[in-house]
Amino acid sequence: MPVRTNDRPPMTAAATIGVALIDGTPLVREGLSALIHRTPGLRWIGAAESAALGQRLCERLRPNVVVVDAALDPRGHLSQTITAGNREIAVIVLVDQAHRTSPYISGAFTAGVRAVIRRSAQPSELLRAIQAAHFDGRYLDPALAAALNTRAAHRRRPQQQLSRREHQVLQLIADGLENQAIADLLFVSVETVRTHVKSILRKLSSRDRTHAVAVAFRSGVLVVDEPDRQPPVPESRPARD
Secondary structure (H helix, E strand, C coil): CCCEECCCCCCCCCCCEEEEEECCCHHHHHHHHHHHHCCCCEEEEEEECCHHHHHHHHHHHCCCEEEEEHHHCCCCHHHHHHHHHCCCCEEEEEECHHHCCHHHHHHHHHCCCCEEEECCCCHHHHHHHHHHHHCCCCEECHHHHHHHHHHHHHCCCCCCCCCHHHHHHHHHHHCCCCHHHHHHHHCCCHHHHHHHHHHHHHHCCCCCHHHHHHHHHHHCCCCCCCCCCCCCCCCCCCCCC
């Protein structure tokens, strides 16, 4: 079945957000199309019923936001491929009951997903997620956040707590920054960042950076819904340490 796209003339308003969908359920595809068409500021790009067709849709039409059914992306490979091909595409994942787990959701964010909401969420919730994802913010469905944070509270945190600076470095790793970019942002040397990373891996008993981020989300050291997170504060002295 070919990819279904919008056959209307393209909208010229610069403020519109182009939205696409990758979902195997016809009713969901039709429903989201109707929602996008009637919402000011949004533009329907098209829909695909499989991961392969969805990847081609993103490569060819380059939507601003693509909504993905978790059932078509059980390991996050599709989301990772989409974001690797074009970092300007914001991925939103719709999770069903089977995927409402901390490992899946934290793994999705690690793979580059910007928003995760319930498949059964209200249309208004999806519209909020689209806006947040497009404007570079992470968004987690409040119902999912409450459940995950409750579970995290019952888990033991790492015995060795991270320092303030280590927590900042870990958050920047979770945001996708490499050591040099972290060093530039914090006004420290790359060697200092490497030292912090080694300490983080040791304290979180992690084998690598990706594993550390996953452990941090699962244990509550990092929380996915941090809309008011402040940017890291550099050292007071201008010289690198």
